[in-house]
Amino acid sequence: MEPEEVGTFISGKNVDLLPGDNLEHINLYAKWDNDQETRHYARNIFPTTLEDYKKWIEEEKTGTPSQLNFEIYHKGDKKIIGYVGFNHINWSDRNANIGMVIGEPEYRNKDLGTEAAALIIEYGFNELNMFKIGCGMFEVNVGSWKVAEKLGMQREMIYKEQAWVDGKYVDDYKYCIFLDEWKEKRKKLL
């Protein structure tokens, strides 16, 4: 698949962000969201079918979007390796949450997630006029909060015993970064 088909929305060094919610790739999304290892800390507890994705993507959306999704495209290998997006966008408060999945296991632990997240945070502050961007993950999902810290985010909340994972209650962490903090951090990351 060539990005020329849908256009490169945001260009990075090793990865680009392409428009998400692509009906032609729902088999990829379904594979990642169902895969036991990939979904382990992603909170996908129910099996999802291709029909589910068709329905979500085709559903008529009205009003300002509460989420914006992108595909992560590996420039060198010319393939889609995951997705990243904003959810719970609150336009009056100018804040939003980031969600990200590197679906193809060979591309994990290579700082590609950090790069993709940096691109979307830059987009959020620079183009969407955000004030505060956050992201949440389970305490056991160490990989995720290490990425958040690499991006200069601060842990602002610990929700105790918030989620049932692997047969027990675990805490949920919330990280965040403000516009002025990002203005400093981006110099080193982008």
Next chain:
Amino acid sequence: MKEKLSSEETKPKEYIAYPFIEGENVELCPTNLDHVKLYTKWVNDSKARIYARNNRPHTVEDITKWYEPSESRGLSKYVTFEIWHKKDKIPIGTCGYGRINWIDRNANIFMSIGVPEYWNKNLGTEASRLLIDYGFKELNFHKIYAGIFEPNIGSWSVAEKDGFILEGVQKKSIFINGEYVDARSYRMLKKDWLKNHH
């Protein structure tokens, strides 16, 4: 000879509220679409809505949609009650649980007294206590949480009195009255409730 029944006694009983949970001064009843105009008024009220985060106007049709029985047969993500004042026989607010997660067994508690004359009378505290007991005893929750904005001291003082523990504060999360304010997060785990309960 049997006494003739008075007209008062033979008048068919008017059902105006169906108490689901009984308290001392208030009752929690199912929401009543006959009162939808009242609910809409409370949701839009300029004073009450600031800390309830209703920054868009809602019409009666919008509110009716909230409370209409849904077509789905599954369990809802929310449970809503009308707060009914027993003595004065009128609805004075709404309360309930939202964002119910049946797997993590937690939910967001909300409570709002819509009629200003009934503020500062501890009725909110009473309704919350009934609602919290219901959450742990009947809905089998593991954790109840509440998000309250920093300036809304009335609300979070009640939460702390009820036994909620401050989990943390998210700085500059919400834009209210022209400025960013902090948001407090409170929690009550079932084990904390059990300690207070006995």
Next chain:
Amino acid sequence: MTEDKPIVFIRGENVSLVPLNMNHVEQYTAWQNDVRVRVYDRNAEPITVERIKKYIEPKDEGAKKEITMEIWHNKDKKAIGSCGFFNIRWFERICFMGLKIGEPEYWRQAHATEATSLLIDYGFKELNFYKIYAYIFTPNVASWKCAEKNGLTREAVLKKDIYINGKYEDTFVYSLLKEDWFKKRK
């Protein structure tokens, strides 16, 4: 999606649990109607393809009442049955489980036992269930042996509960509590 690369939800050694697949709807319909398979199904009506399609379609519901998955044979790369939870009571965290191996050539190979084990782990570890029930008709020996191998115990007997092959049979109520499953895991 090609047949040799299924979308796997829970991976097992010989079988895996995968989401229901609209492309397999004829297979599902065949299983529901096949007299050898449906005998212990509590289902005496013929089922149409349309009904199965409707069942698979995504629904707008609150908390799910049922979660059904396909049992996929890893090596032979085909769907061999289905299983899942139904009558889910989220307040009590109690539900029923059901399972069928739809392709008779895959009977008596411990696939049902493995699929049941994957399903039960999912129920307790991810869905936070408290107790799982299985109603099994007494003549269905293979089923209750599978249940017992997975740690379910016979809690009760419902007398003359089901009409199969011209006579009334009893139903065994098998169940497993989370605390017992947890002990067994250790």
